Amino acid sequence: MRKLIPAPAPLPSDAATRHSAPHDSAVAHVTGRAIYVDDLPAHARMGYLAVGLSPHAHARLDGLTLDAVRQSPGVIDVITAADIPGRNEVGAVYPGDPLLAERELRYAGQPVFAVVATDLVSARRAVDKAVIHATPLPASLDAVEAIAQGLTVLPVHHHERATPLDRGSAMKNNTQTREAPGEAPAASHCVSGTLSIGGQEHFYLEGQIAQAEALDDDGIRILTSSQHPSEVQKLVAEVLDRPLHSIVAEVRRMGGGFGGKESQAAALGAMAALAAARNHCTVRFRLPRRDDMLMTGKRHPFETHYEVTTDDRGILRDTTISLIGNCGHSPDLSEGVVDRAMFHADNAYYLGNARVTGHRAMTHTASNTAFRGFGGPQGMMPIEAAMDDIARRLGLDPLDVRKRNLYTDQKDETHYGQRLDQHLIGPLIDQLEKQSDYRHRRQAITAFNQENPIIKRGLALTPVKFGISFTAQHLNQAGALLAIYTDGSVLINHGGTEMGQGLHTKVCQIVARVFDIPLGRVRISATRTDKVPNTSPTAASSGADLNGMAARDAALTLRARLLDLAAEQYRQPRDSLTFSDGQLIADGWSMPWEELIQAAYLKRVPLSATGFYSTPTIHYDKTTGKGHPFFYYAYGAAVSEVEIDTLTGEHRLRRVDILHDVGDSLNPAIDRGQIEGGFIQGAGWLTTEELKWDDKGTLLTTGPATYKIPAYSDAPPVFNVALLEGHPCSQATIYRSKAVGEPPFMLALSVWSALRDALSSLTNYTTSPALDVPATPERILLAVEAIKSASTPAACPEGADHG
Structure with a gap:
């Protein structure tokens, strides 16, 4: 029944999100009460x-x-x-x-x-x-040999899916960069290299x-x-x-x-x-x-080759990148993994004239599959290697080379034809450069290395630009089922799954925000195919984007029904009604949420609804290699400082500074946790997690005794994580937030780049050492020995200045 009591002061419309609500199972996780399949009686x-x-x-x-x-x-x-x-x-x-x-x-x-x-x-x-x-x-146990022999995992009639992503005539005409009238053509410098990238369990x-x-x-x-x-x-x-x-x-x-x-x-x-x-x-x-x-399969190992030409300032003119993904014995998800690696071969850089080619090699190993980043990390590594190589060739700080090649509002079209609609990466890097005191630390580390013949330190700042959406268009959809019970409690079911990332918590926050009720009034039930059918996987960092929108759609349907009822039942102008802090309010009166729900039940208003969402605007033509495969991009950057022992190859991570773009965060605490966890998992892939097979193709690393994931002691003693503020997503995502599951993983590329920086100090930063992944102590030690024996630099195409 209506109560004529003073209306409470309205709360901000985003009160239920944008705050650090605890994970819905946090207490159950840490107390051991969380039930998993093997815990069931x-x-x-x-x-x-x-x-x-x-x-x-x-x-x-x-x-x-x-x-x-x-x-x-x-x-x-x-x-x-x-x-x-x-x-x-x-x-x-x-x-x-x-x-x-x-x-x-x-x-x-x-x-x-x-x-x-x-x-x-x-x-x-x-x-x-x-x-x-x-x-x-x-x-077949070697991916490069497999491609040479024509052994791929895709059916013959799908070979056209390996269409290169092509812009211009990369590496064929180094004079395509237009000079100002009367100026002599800028010198052309070339760097090239190969990089073996290991898998990950x-x-x-x-x-x-x-x-x-x-x-x-x-x-x-x-x-x-x-x-x-x-x-x-x-x-x-x-x-x-x-x-x-x-x-x-x-x-x-x-x-x-x-x-x-x-x-x-x-x-x-x-x-x-x-x-x-x-x-x-x-x-x-x-x-x-x-x-x-x-x-079971792992992250795809990749064999890569890159070749770039630049002007005297290190700005890319031509880029050619070849990616060979070791797919294992069957297709599994390898088509999409290699596609995404090709899409992300630019990372955050305008490649100039570019040609990116991907191959899907068949080997007689377990079929490799999805892993956080889904090919993106492997695709980004060659261009990051090239940035370091260019800097050493031209005697520049690698950060300056990176900044000169970033996408800008004048150079904002990717090599697959999608234009960027937010130009955040440059300002984000500038902010992180200042916050991390990069320039002063660079000078201090250079001085340290000059005084210490055995222990060497390295520093690197690397960016991330990561596209958000499934590259298979039909997967960009989600459904939800929402029920309100007569006591005012709310139950939501959606097609996403909870693996510790906090998806269920965010969806509950979204529903609570629509009704402006306490978060404790909303509960999630187990994901079931008889509740929400035909769901997409919880992957591609899109869990909150898709399922949050579907849950919001269902909640908005019920919200509209309740407001219509209140307008008719209590003769209030429909436009004056709103929800605030567990109350239905209008001018001069309010009604508790629970009473409104009881009134709706008595008036036979349906108190359950389905919701649905499909991502707009995305499309991609595989035959032309052009399109708009991503709804938006998430950005970030990390500064990592490392220290290596040149006598043993051992290293440690001294400090990490991260600034990451999550738009308007739905839950800052959960987002920070994802950033920290993703970074550490990425650092493990790049430094310690080595998969080994014998010469007959049998995996030898089959447990924690032989396979080293990061431990708490591997985290840096100084670990600064900040969210970029004031830059909501430019697209109509759920409350202008951005995905955070996968993009932070690639922030760890700064660790690998910092290790190369430390190694480069052995030659006073005049060479760029080869360092395959994972950069284990053995590989670091071999790199030290190779530097000492002055290995020959890679050859470049005829006509290019070798520097």
């Missing part, structure tokens, strides 16, 4: 699944001897490819990923058969009793896992640790030869994903569902860390 008839893996990188599968497996204690079922009722295929985009191998083994670690047992130990013991009969075949805290339950109506419910529950639903349905409506995939939370659970979690869901359907029980399938690392 076991069902009465629970089966546990394990898989037998291929010992060969490439072989003909001649047969399996499984009698001892079937007779092993506790075994309930043994499953081979012949037992699959539907498609033996779990490829994300193109075929090539059988659930279980049939006639050919395509990598060491490929699943060949499965065992279901009464407990996990029995299942794993039974697996070891199998005999896999196979005839070894020649294996996702090393999520929660390994790959799925649990499938056979329901009494012939349906299957799958609890999955997946970034893409709709894809799990689809592939399970295809494997079981059932309609999609009989499969429900559910995700409450993941213990990390980083892209590793975007496509490759589906195989676990399908395997568990197949076992559950065959045995009419619940089956849990969790990969131990070793099997997880053997069986």
Whole structure:
């Protein structure tokens, strides 16, 4: 009922966002109360699944001897490819990923058969009793050789997708830069180089896992640790030869994903569902860390080559970049990964006449997949290497070379034809340069290096420009379902998944902001395919952009219904009604939120609504290599200071300063956490995380004893992170915020550049050392020795001045 009480002073319309609300599961995470799939109590008839893996990188599968497996204690079922009722295929985009191998083994670690047992130990013991009969075949283990032999992962009729991104005639006509009348042509300088970029294991805290339950109506419910529950639903349905409506995939939370659970979690869901359907029980399938690392893909290793020409000031005239992505044995998501690497080959620089070419090499290793940045980090590295090389050739500070080549309002078209609509990177770098005291520290570090023959320090400031959107246009959509209950509490369900990044918290904040109610009144339910159908993966940094907009759309629908009711019921002008601080208010009166909801229920106003959002304006033509593939760009820059020991190759990170663009932040605390975490994960990829295979193609680094992710002690003792203020997104994103999941990862390129800077000091900054990634102590030490032995610089095209 209406209450004639003084209306409270209105709160700012953005009160529910733009403040640092805690993560919705923060307390549960730190107290251990957060429930993951493997924490769930076991069902009465629970089966546990394990898989037998291929010992060969490439072989003909001649047969399996499984009698001892079937007779092993506790075994309930043994499953081979012949037992699959539907498609033996779990490829994300193109075929090539059988659930279980049939006639050919395509990598060491490929699943060949499965065992279901009464407990996990029995299942794993039974697996070891199998005999896999196979005839070894020649294996492709080198990406460069694979491309030379024409071995690619895409089907023949898709080869046109490797169309180079081309602007001008790079490296063919060095006189295309127009000089002022009467001026002599500026000198042309050339630098070139090759760079091997290693892969990276996702090393999520929660390994790959799925649990499938056979329901009494012939349906299957799958609890999955997946970034893409709709894809799990689809592939399970295809494997079981059932309609999609009989499969429900559910995700409450993941213990990390980083892209590793975007496509490759589906195989676990399908395997568990197949076992559950065959045995009419619940089956849990969790990969131990070793099997997880053997069986699943990594960040794509890349082999790259770059060649640039500049004028005397170091400004790019011509740029040619070649990128070879090591895709593993199947397509998986490699088409998009290499596309994004090509798109981001410019990073934040105007390349002049440019030609960027991408290749997708097939090797007999686990199919590499999405990883934070999705090819962007690998694509950016060659041009960052070139910036350092140009500076050493011309005797300039690398920061000055970078600043001279940044996009500006006069040079704002990328090599794929998209124009920048915000010119933030120059001012952002200027601000960070001052905040970090870059120039003074540069002088101090140069003086330090002159006085210290063994310990050398390096400093680098590198930028990031990262495009936000899925490069596959159809994925840029999201849905939501919102319900308001009669006590005024609100429940929201959307298609995004929570992997620790704070998506659910931001979506709750968005809904609370629409109604201007306390955040505690809004709750998120688990992501389920029977609530919001046909969802896109939570990836491409677009989780909050897409799902936040869909949730807002649903909330605005209900808001309009409630305002219409109030205007009619209480005879108030519709335009005078608004929500503020848990109240419906108008001139001179207010009504508590809860009473309004009760009134709406009594008047039979629907209190649930769906929401939908699709990203506008994006398009891209693969045949021409031109278009507008990104809705907007996020920017950032980092200054890193390192110290190396030239006798051992060891290094440490002394200080990091970051200034990052998140538009109008939805939640500054969560955004800062993403920036810090992304940077540290990037630094791990660049310095310590080394994947090693033997000469037969078997992965050797299969756990924390052999694979080194960053620890707390690897974080810099001085770590300054600031958000760029006063620059809301120029596009109509959710409350003018910007994505923050992936862009900060590439800020870590400053660490690698700083290591090269420290090495360059050995020759008084006259050479630019080669340093492949990861820059382990061994590689740093080899670089020191190469500098001391004065390696020969790379050759340049005829006619260019070698400096």
